[in-house]
Amino acid sequence: MNANRPGLRELKKRRTRTAISEAAIELFLDHGFNQVSVARVAEAAEVSKRTLFAYFPAKEDLVVHRLADHETELARVVRARPSGTDPLTAVRDNFLRGLRERDPFTGLNDHPQTLRLLRMILDAPQLVARMERFKAGAERALTEALRDTADAPELTARLAAVQIVAVHWALADDNARRLAHGESADARREGAAADAEHAFALLENGLRTIGSTGQGHRSTTR
Structure with a gap:
């Protein structure tokens, strides 16, 4: 069981990263890249700003x-x-x-x-x-x-x-x-x-x- 834990953690990270990116893209497409704040993306993805920046150091990275x-x-x-x-x-x-x-x-x-x-x-x-x-x-x-x-x-x-x-x-x-x-x-x-x-x-x-x-x-x- 212990051997599987790193894999599960990595899977969770990937899911979180994908969820944040998808929430950001949806907001950007609906409202415009410059009109949506990072805080709004974090709220939509149900994560903290700190967590968001841990996955995406810059706002542009959410798109790229x-x-x-x-x-x-x-x-x-x-x-x-x-x-x-x-x-x-x-x-x-x-x-x-x-x-x-x-x-x-x-x-x-x-x-x-x-x-x-x-x-x-x-x-x-x-x-x-x-x-x-x-x-x-x-x-x-x-x-x-x-x-x-x-x-x-x-x-x-x-x-x-x-x-x-x-x-x-x-x-x-x-x-x-x-x-x-x-x-x-x-x-x-x-x-x-x-x-x-x-x-x-x-x-x-x-x-x-x-x-x-x-x-x-x-x-x-x-």
Whole structure:
């Protein structure tokens, strides 16, 4: 029985975290991010402000929590790529698959709740700024994945990660903004796929050797 207690505590923590986040999102969507106080969220979630801040150190984290799994998605794709597949191809194929499956990470998802969340983020400068930190986290995780799996030197891995994340981010942002302004995901899909193919082709010449031979410029930066 004692061996099970840590698992039960962790389960309770996850449930509390989810309950707080769901209460916050509901309030933010109904009233606006800037119009809802942390105290009001805590009251709706039936927790103290102290408990809320223990799970979410900043108000913006209540929203970004919904996207947390995506922060390291590109890194996971690179680490899990099939043998013989270079990192850029793996990321491109994952993005194109995401478009077909309407993955919110590609920006091509027009589910009403997703669109409401997107519009809320775009309308709140604090959330837009917080997403930039999210982007930086994605770059760090991808840098590590390229360094560890593609035998890329630190500087090479970091520069490649910045480029890949920037392209992925720009494509997803363009899709999301189009949908936020009324275009449907079905109408956008063909154009989104063409834009993705074009964007990754622009990267290909500079990054095609990353992970394909295990060789590259060796910087003294570590």
